Amino acid sequence: MKIGSTRIEVVIADVKAKIATVIYLPGTRLPSVRAAAKNHSFSPSTVVEAYERLQADGVIYSRPGAGFYVAESTLPLSLADIAPKLDRAVDPLWVSRQSLETSDNALKPGCGWLPPDWLYEEGMRRGLRSVAKGSASVMSEYATPLGLLELRQLLTRRMVGLGINAEPSQVMLTESGTQAIDLICRFLLTPGDTVVVDDPCYFNFHALLKAHRVKVVGVPYTSTGPDVDVFAAVLDEHKPRLYITNAAIHNPTGATLSPATAYKVLQLAQSAGLYIIEDDIFADFEITPATRLAALDGLSQVFYIGSFSKTLSASLRCGYIAAPTAWVESLLDLKIATGFGGGQLAAAVVLSALTDSGYRKHMNAMHLRLAKARSQTLPRLAKLGIVPCLLPQAGMFLWCQLPDGNNAAELANACLAKGVLLAPGNVFSQAQNAEHFMRFNVAQASDARIYEVLAESLD
Amino acid sequence: MKIGSTRIEVVIADVKAKIATVIYLPGTRLPSVRAAAKNHSFSPSTVVEAYERLQADGVIYSRPGAGFYVAESTLPLSLADIAPKLDRAVDPLWVSRQSLETSDNALKPGCGWLPPDWLYEEGMRRGLRSVAKGSASVMSEYATPLGLLELRQLLTRRMVGLGINAEPSQVMLTESGTQAIDLICRFLLTPGDTVVVDDPCYFNFHALLKAHRVKVVGVPYTSTGPDVDVFAAVLDEHKPRLYITNAAIHNPTGATLSPATAYKVLQLAQSAGLYIIEDDIFADFEITPATRLAALDGLSQVFYIGSFSKTLSASLRCGYIAAPTAWVESLLDLKIATGFGGGQLAAAVVLSALTDSGYRKHMNAMHLRLAKARSQTLPRLAKLGIVPCLLPQAGMFLWCQLPDGNNAAELANACLAKGVLLAPGNVFSQAQNAEHFMRFNVAQASDARIYEVLAESLD
Numbered sequence: 053m054k055i056g057s058t059r060i061e062v063v064i065a066d067v068k069a070k071i072a073t074v075i076y077l078p079g080t081r082l083p084s085v086r087a088a089a090k091n092h093s094f095s096p097s098t099v100v101e102a103y104e105r106l107q108a109d110g111v112i113y114s115r116p117g118a119g120f121y122v123a124e125s126t127l128p129l130s131l132a133d134i135a136p137k138l139d140r141a142v143d144p145l146w147v148s149r150q151s152l153e154t155s156d157n158a159l160k161p162g163c164g165w166l167p168p169d170w171l172y173e174e175g176m177r178r179g180l181r182s183v184a185k186g187s188a189s190v191m192s193e194y195a196t197p198l199g200l201l202e203l204r205q206l207l208t209r210r211m212v213g214l215g216i217n218a219e220p221s222q223v224m225l226t227e228s229g230t231q232a233i234d235l236i237c238r239f240l241l242t243p244g245d246t247v248v249v250d251d252p253c254y255f256n257f258h259a260l261l262k263a264h265r266v267k268v269v270g271v272p273y274t275s276t277g278p279d280v281d282v283f284a285a286v287l288d289e290h291k292p293r294l295y296i297t298n299a300a301i302h303n304p305t306g307a308t309l310s311p312a313t314a315y316k317v318l319q320l321a322q323s324a325g326l327y328i329i330e331d332d333i334f335a336d337f338e339i340t341p342a343t344r345l346a347a348l349d350g351l352s353q354v355f356y357i358g359s360f361s362k363t364l365s366a367s368l369r370c371g372y373i374a375a376p377t378a379w380v381e382s383l384l385d386l387k388i389a390t391g392f393g394g395g396q397l398a399a400a401v402v403l404s405a406l407t408d409s410g411y412r413k414h415m416n417a418m419h420l421r422l423a424k425a426r427s428q429t430l431p432r433l434a435k436l437g438i439v440p441c442l443l444p445q446a447g448m449f450l451w452c453q454l455p456d457g458n459n460a461a462e463l464a465n466a467c468l469a470k471g472v473l474l475a476p477g478n479v480f481s482q483a484q485n486a487e488h489f490m491r492f493n494v495a496q497a498s499d500a501r502i503y504e505v506l507a508e509s510l511d
Numbered sequence: 512m513k514i515g516s517t518r519i520e521v522v523i524a525d526v527k528a529k530i531a532t533v534i535y536l537p538g539t540r541l542p543s544v545r546a547a548a549k550n551h552s553f554s555p556s557t558v559v560e561a562y563e564r565l566q567a568d569g570v571i572y573s574r575p576g577a578g579f580y581v582a583e584s585t586l587p588l589s590l591a592d593i594a595p596k597l598d599r600a601v602d603p604l605w606v607s608r609q610s611l612e613t614s615d616n617a618l619k620p621g622c623g624w625l626p627p628d629w630l631y632e633e634g635m636r637r638g639l640r641s642v643a644k645g646s647a648s649v650m651s652e653y654a655t656p657l658g659l660l661e662l663r664q665l666l667t668r669r670m671v672g673l674g675i676n677a678e679p680s681q682v683m684l685t686e687s688g689t690q691a692i693d694l695i696c697r698f699l700l701t702p703g704d705t706v707v708v709d710d711p712c713y714f715n716f717h718a719l720l721k722a723h724r725v726k727v728v729g730v731p732y733t734s735t736g737p738d739v740d741v742f743a744a745v746l747d748e749h750k751p752r753l754y755i756t757n758a759a760i761h762n763p764t765g766a767t768l769s770p771a772t773a774y775k776v777l778q779l780a781q782s783a784g785l786y787i788i789e790d791d792i793f794a795d796f797e798i799t800p801a802t803r804l805a806a807l808d809g810l811s812q813v814f815y816i817g818s819f820s821k822t823l824s825a826s827l828r829c830g831y832i833a834a835p836t837a838w839v840e841s842l843l844d845l846k847i848a849t850g851f852g853g854g855q856l857a858a859a860v861v862l863s864a865l866t867d868s869g870y871r872k873h874m875n876a877m878h879l880r881l882a883k884a885r886s887q888t889l890p891r892l893a894k895l896g897i898v899p900c901l902l903p904q905a906g907m908f909l910w911c912q913l914p915d916g917n918n919a920a921e922l923a924n925a926c927l928a929k930g931v932l933l934a935p936g937n938v939f940s941q942a943q944n945a946e947h948f949m950r951f952n953v954a955q956a957s958d959a960r961i962y963e964v965l966a967e968s969l970d
Contacts, residue, residue, distance in 0.1 A: 076784050079837030081811065121837070148847050152656050168651035176650050180643035184636045191635050192627035194825040197611050227686045227828060230851040238722070243702075259848035263697070325535050352540065366653040367854040369686065369828070378538030378580070388607050389718035392689040395826040398857070 059094050063102035066092075068111065071122055082112060082120040144255035144479045151473065159505075161497040162464070162475030162490075164254075164303070165366060166448065170421070170495055172364050172405060172414045179404035183397060190400045194393030197384045199225025199372075203403045207358075207372055214335070215347030216356060218374040224383060225394055229333045229359030229371040230256065233296065236329055236355050236373065237264050239386055246292040250278055252451070252480030252489070254303045254331070257296050270482030273305055275442050277313030280320070287324045295321060299332035299356075300342050304480050304491035305451040306444025314343040321353060328354045336363045336415050337422070337447045351376050363415065364405050370398040422448055425494040432503050433492065436510060441489070450492045457511045460490045466509040472502055518553050522561035525551075527570065530581055541571060541579040603714035603938045610932065618964075620956040621923070621934030621949075623713075623762070624825055625907065629880070629954055631823050631864060631873045638863035642856060649859045653852030656843045658684025658831075662862045666817075666831055673794070674806030675815060677833040683842060684853055688792045688818030688830040689715065692755065695788055695814050695832065696723050698845055705751040709737055711910070711939030711948070713762045713790070716755050729941030732764055734901050736772030739779070746783045754780060758791035758815075759801050763939050763950035764910040765903025773802040780812060787813045795822045795874050796881070796906045810835050822874065823864050829857040881907055884953040891962050892951065895969060900948070909951045916970045919949045925968040931961055 070076040082088070085103065089096040103120050106112045112120045151163045183190060198204060204220040211218050226232040241247065243265035249257050251270030261268050269290050271278045278297070286292065295317075301308065321328055330345045335358060346356035351374060359371035375383055387394075405411060429450065430440065437455030444450070454460060460476035467474050475493075477486030529535040541547070544562065548555040562579050565571045571579045610622045642649060657663060663679040670677050685691040700706065702724035708716050710729030720727050728749050730737045737756070745751065754776075760767065780787055789804045794817060805815035810833060818830035834842055846853075864870060888909065889899065896914030903909070913919060919935035926933050934952075936945030 070784065079811075079835055080784055145844050145847060148851070149656060149843075152653055152847070152852050165653070168647050171651040173647050173650055177643045180639050180650075184639035184643060188627050188632050190826060191632055191639075192630040192824045192826055194611055194624070194820075197608060227690070228850055230849065231686070234849040256848065256851060259844070263845060263848045325529065325539055352538075361653075365651045365854075365856070366852065367649060367651055367856040369854045369857070376538050384608070385604050385718070386722060388604060388611070389715065389722045390689065390693040391687055392607070392715060393611050393825065395824075395828045395857075397824070397826040398828070398854075 059092075059098045060102045060105065063088065063092060063094065063099055064106055067102070067106055071111065076122045080122045081118075082122070084119060144258045147255060147473075147475055147479050148259065150468075158473060159471060159496075159499050159502050160473040161492050161502055162473045163493055163496050164475070165362060165493075166495045170418065171366075172411060175405035175408050175410050175414065176365050176368065176401065178408060178410075179401035182404045183400045186400065190396045193396060195225070195396045195399065197388060197393070198223065198380075199394050200396050200399035200403065203399045204372075206403060206406060207374070211346075211356070211374060214332075214341050214344050216344055216351070216374065218351055218356070219377075222351060222374055222377055222380055224373045224375065224380065224387065225399055226357075226371040226373060226387070227391065227394065228369045229331065229357055229361065230260065231391075232357040232359070232371045232373045233257075233329055233331060234260060234263075235383060235386060235390075236357075236375075237261070237294070238390070239379070239383055240294055240327055241266050245294070246290045248283070248286055248290075248292045248295040248326075249482060250297055250302065251482045252304050252477065252486055253296070253482075254298060255475075255479040258479075258482070261296075268482055273302060273307060274313075275305075275307045276310035277302075277307070278317060280313060280316045283317060284320050287320055287326060291324070292326060294327045294329065296329045296331065297345075299330045299335065299344050299346075300338050301334040301444060301447035301449075303334065304449050304475070305441065306447055306449045307442060308342045308445055309345075311343040314345055314348055318345055318348050318354075322349075326353070330354050330356050332356060332358045333362055334447055337419070339419055339446050346374065355379075360402050360406075363418070364402060368398050368401055370402050419446065422446070422495060425498065426450070429492065429494040429497045432497075436503065436506055438490070438492075438506070448493045448495045450494060452490050452492060454488050454490055455510060459487050461487065463490070463506075463509055467505050470505045470509070472505045518551075518557045519561045519564065522547065522551060522553065522558055523565055526561070526565055530570065535581045539581045540577075541581070543578060603717045606714060606932075606934055606938050607718065609927070617932060618930060618955075618958050618961050619932040620951050620961055621932045622952055622955050623934070624821060624952075625954045629877065630825075631870060634864035634867050634869055634873065635824050635827065635860065637867060637869075638860035641863045642859045645859065649855045652855060654684070654855045654858065656847060656852070657682065657839075658853050659855050659858035659862065662858045663831075665862060665865060666833070670805075670815070670833060673791075673800050673803050675803055675810070675833065677810055677815070678836075681810060681833050681836055681839055683832045683834065683839065683846065684858055685830040685832060685846070686828045686850065686853065688790065688816055688820065689719065690850075691816040691818070691830045691832045692716075692788055692790060693719060693722075694842060694845060694849075695816075695834075696720070696753070697849070698838070698842055699753055699786055700725050704753070705749045707742070707745055707749075707751045707754040707785075708941060709756055709761065710941045711763050711936065711945055712755070712941075713757060714934075714938040717938075717941070720755075727941055732761060732766060733772075734764075734766045735769035736761075736766070737776060739772060739775045742776060743779050746779055746785060750783070751785060753786045753788065755788045755790065756804075758789045758794065758803050758805075759797050760793040760903060760906035760908075762793065763908050763934070764900065765906055765908045766901060767801045767904055768804075770802040773804055773807055777804055777807050777813075781808075785812070789813050789815050791815060791817045792821055793906055796878070798878055798905050805833065814838075819861050819865075822877070823861060827857050827860055829861050878905065881905070881954060884957065885909070888951065888953040888956045891956075895962065895965055897949070897951075897965070907952045907954045909953060911949050911951060913947050913949055914969060918946050920946060922949070922965075922968055926964050929964045929968070931964045 085099045088099045204223040208218050246267040250273040271283045346354040356374040438452045440450045440452045464474040464476040475491040477489030544558045547558045663682040667677050700723050705726040709732040730742045805813040815833040897911045899909045899911045923933040923935040934950040936948030
């Protein structure tokens with residue numbers, strides 16, 4: 053090895069070591085060639101050569117006239133890097149980003165929420181006006197650590213209707229349903245733990261769990277809940293710490309947990325010491341309440357969470373956790389440490405809108421409107437050979453199989469190019485075996501253009 | 512060893528192993544004596560004895576008639592357990608909890624925010640009314656991932672006044688200033704990293720960093736910023752990843768970063784590849800703007816954050832990050848994964864209140880009001896021998912030395928018993944060497960009862 057080559061490698065090793073020990077972070081500008089040469093007492097040409105090799109390896113990149121920078125891909129907590137890269141069309145974060153970024157007028161049958169004019173706009177306006185006239189404290193002050201008492205009391209009364217007995221002191225308000233889940237995960241999980249999810253499941257669970265750097269194992273979801281035999285085998289083999297699932301109307305399948313499955317799942321969880329997050333954000337869409345794990349369990353190992361973004365407003369951020377009593381204090385400490393106090397304002401608007409007599413009427417009208425949208429969407433999809441795996445009792449989703457020979461990710465890419473955002477099966481699937489499935493939101497599926505684009509793009 | 516004793520130890524070891532491997536979490540109910548006896552094929556009396564020994568050791572506890580439960584203290588992410596336990600009076604979380612939990616009428620000169628009637632109530636009411644009449648989209652929909660464009664544009668214009676040049680595409684709205692810091696920490700830090708803070712510093716930084724399980728090193732804060740020599744030595748010795756500091760009016764000291772110190776700190780940080788979070792939540796209290804690290808650095812290694820909870824309302828949750836361009840995309844992914852979309856509503860109310868012509872008048876009046884409160888508080892404290900370490904140019908805090916022979920934590924405990932919440936020095940101090948100091952909030956210090964209680968309690 054020539055001396056020149058050794059010196060170049062010294063510079064390369066030095067840069068790589070600083071990246072590995074996170075002294076240089078992605079986006080860090082490297083010392084200038086002149087400065088690095090001086091530091092090492094090498095010639096500038098040695099440094100130029102070293103930087104060029106690092107650049108060729110993708111470790112750094114240059115900006116003309118501005119120097120060299122550490123490349124993004126070395127990011128320690130790039131969510132994209134923790135798990136293998138997926139096709140953008142089946143990357144859960146990409147679907148979230150697309151849904152959030154596309155304009156109101158875009159066609160997005162793959163979107164996970166209702167169009168704004170389906171939400172409780174009038175109740176929200178009334179709630180805002182009432183808060184605008186209300187107490188200075190609600191207007192200006194931090195909430196107590198648990199959050200607005202009146203809303204927590206209301207939530208416990210609503211839970212009673214689902215068979216869940218919680219004290220207001222067990223209910224903690226959060227900034228959103230997602231933040232509620234994240235907070236519990238921060239509390240329960242350490243990197244390397246194993247978490248069970250349904251396969252398919254709400255795709256943001258995958259993104260969230262990546263951020264926690266845990267191992268994720270999927271259990272096939274049937275029309276009555278998770279496959280109990282697989283669930284038992286997974287507990288045996290993987291000793292998971294946590295199971296995250298949707299209550300009531302399952303996302304994306306629209307299936308309903310049966311009492312027998314709920315009972316078996318809970319029995320297995322209890323004997324394995326497995327904790328459960330039961331995410332019940334679609335509760336108010338139900339017509340007949342299904343069994344809740346939190347009801348059977350009595351909030352002993354189940355954390356029950358909810359929010360109002362699917363029915364009242366996604367613009368007003370407010371979620372909640374009903375937690376086992378023993379955990380409340382520690383969750384509160386974590387909430388304060390990572391977000392400080394909550395506000396009273398969002399909670400007060402939610403309280404006003406939920407207690408207002410119009411809310412029940414609004415939801416009754418919503419049930420009918422969704423049933424109608426479902427019955428209109430089904431034949432339009434059927435004409436294209438797209439068939440639901442089951443007929444949901446309620447909610448906005450249809451989990452459908454594509455006609456033979458069609459790949460959901462390819463179809464989603466083709467349709468996106470024509471302005472239609474779809475939600476291909478594999479964004480929901482841990483095992484990545486849902487490539488022939490697609491989730492449709494019937495409330496976002498009325499425009500005839502969607503079916504034209506689908507027809508053009510299907511094989 | 513008797514066989515009986517061995518069997519007891521088998522049961523004990525089994526329970527302890529399940530706790531250690533987090534199969535049993537705190538609050539988990541242990542199998543009943545009968546069930547455990549059956550599992551192990553031991554007699555019930557063996558299990559009873561094992562459970563009693565575990566209980567005597569504090570590993571489990573019993574609830575009469577309800578069985579045995581794993582004790583709280585074995586909690587994996589109990590913030591209290593990650594660092595050594597402090598006297599409750601100097602536990603940062605305890606001061607936060609007390610401040611958030613005490614009623615509006617309590618005397619809390621230790622509180623970190625203004626009384627509600629000092630905030631911009633009229634602007635908030637106007638903002639809420641205007642949103643209540645505004646677009647359905649603001650009322651109902653998720654914001655785009657970065658958050659409301661008009662507010663981000665306004666924030667960049669405000670930053671220009673401080674010499675910080677940021678594009679609206681570098682500004683990301685968050686649920687609060689604390690959440691902004693937490694998000695950056697999640698992104699930058701892994702457990703075991705080292706973080707530098709000012710000593711003293713805002714006490715919630717300690718709580719937040721505990722939740723990230725990092726090593727924290729303090730650098731003494733002088734009247735012009737951190738002690739530069741110690742700062743340099745800390746970078747050398749500990750190779751920290753991040754420095755978190757307050758911009759402008761330092762909490763708790765009220766000191767102002769000088770241009771010379773800012774320059775040196777930034778130079779040291781840049782050559783060490785150290786990232787900085789500059790928390791500027793007190794910006795609008797300044798009369799003459801001090802130097803910002805983010806301005807000198809050009810948002811290359813500095814993350815600049817702010818919120819509106821100290822001036823507009825703590826009830827409306829909205830904060831922001833101005834981040835180095837290279838980091839924005841990954842921060843957005845993390846924000847979506849852990850909190851999904853933000854709302855438009857809080858941002859719209861903030862936008863309305865800040866652009867409303869009354870805000871500047873409100874803040875001008877606030878400056879005068881604070882100056883008056885400061886001039887009234889100083890002689891009242893001086894009469895008790897409590898002397899500020901420096902006279903702040905602005906803001907609400909006075910960082911004071913107690914008369915000889917007084918310990919701040921003891922004084923805080925004594926005063927709390929008499930209904931006065933204080934903020935003793937050591938809640939702010941990493942080195943725990945501020946036992947003779949106390950932070951007073953002049954806006955919360957007008958009541959004569961405070962000085963009576965202090966006089967009674969001082970040695």
